[in-house]
Amino acid sequence: MIAVTGLVKAFNGTPVLRGIDLTIQPGERIVVIGPSGTGKSTLLRCINFLDHADEGTIRIGDLSVDVAKATKAQILAVRRRTAFVFQNYALFANRTARGNITEALVTVQGIPKAEATSRADEILRDIGLSDKADAYPASLSGGQQQRVGIGRALALNAPLILFDEPTSALDPEWVGEVLDLMRRIAEQRQTMLIVTHEMQFAREIADRVIFMEGGRIVEEGPPSQIFDAP
Numbered sequence: 269m270i271a272v273t274g275l276v277k278a279f280n281g282t283p284v285l286r287g288i289d290l291t292i293q294p295g296e297r298i299v300v301i302g303p304s305g306t307g308k309s310t311l312l313r314c315i316n317f318l319d320h321a322d323e324g325t326i327r328i329g330d331l332s333v334d335v336a337k338a339t340k341a342q343i344l345a346v347r348r349r350t351a352f353v354f355q356n357y358a359l360f361a362n363r364t365a366r367g368n369i370t371e372a373l374v375t376v377q378g379i380p381k382a383e384a385t386s387r388a389d390e391i392l393r394d395i396g397l398s399d400k401a402d403a404y405p406a407s408l409s410g411g412q413q414q415r416v417g418i419g420r421a422l423a424l425n426a427p428l429i430l431f432d433e434p435t436s437a438l439d440p441e442w443v444g445e446v447l448d449l450m451r452r453i454a455e456q457r458q459t460m461l462i463v464t465h466e467m468q469f470a471r472e473i474a475d476r477v478i479f480m481e482g483g484r485i486v487e488e489g490p491p492s493q494i495f496d497a498p
């Protein structure tokens with residue numbers, strides 16, 4: 269089980285997360301919605317320590333971290349257990365598709381290079397990009413770049429994948445292929461926490477929808493309850 273408790277975060281004295289409590293069951297697919305600027309992305313970033321929360325606890329299985337006192341080793345341990353998919357892909361421009369996946373396996377999981385490379389090739393097959401293994405991001409479409417970004421997250425074999433508006437930066441023509449890949453991942457019951465504006469997609473795959481406003485969770489429930497409320 270994964271649990272976030274009492275997560276608080278301010279930027280320059282302005283509160284952005286005002287006490288988030290969230291328990292995630294294995295295999296659960298959660299979509300986070302809410303107005304812009306309400307802290308959705310910050311919540312995901314704080315779980316992965318891309319942003320450092322001020323207070324709260326992050327528990328992933330037997331690992332429990334008090335964020336205010338987190339050591340470097342604990343932060344790395346959390347990162348090994350959570351993979352992050354970025355809105356803007358965040359691929360290294362000077363690494364190939366295979367290199368981007370291999371790099372994450374080596375630096376985050378400490379897997380030896382040769383093993384990481386063969387694991388990367390397996391993942392590229394899975395996501396239908398074997399023929400682009402040696403391609404650099406600039407030569408890939410936005411959809412292909414984001415599939416590599418998702419492939420990198422999958423490669424980490426993390427108990428939780430965090431998706432931060434994964435289709436928001438894409439030209440409309442590439443959104444479908446990325447959502448299709450995410451649907452396939454959801455079908456495999458990968459635990460997913462997703463910030464997205466794709467409401468039809470949320471309706472299809474979410475076990476639970478969380479509505480955030482003003483740095484708090486104000487409502488949560490199955491998609492039917494959240495979207496079809498009178």
Ligand code: ADP
Pocket residue numbers: 279280284302303304305306307308309310311
């Ligand atoms: P959402 O994802 O719901 O649109 P965000 O989590 O991106 O909201 O942002 C919540 C608030 O925190 C916004 O007011 C935003 O401007 C602010 N914020 C986010 N990141 C930073 C940062 N690195 N420095 C200062 N303010 C930030």
Ligand code: ADP
Pocket residue numbers: 316347350351352353371372375376420421424
């Ligand atoms: P540090 O905090 O030590 O600077 P970074 O956050 O820069 O570490 O990450 C180091 C490496 O791990 C980079 O190659 C980055 O691409 C990769 N990485 C970090 N977090 C993730 C993640 N959640 N999913 C995929 N790759 C990641």
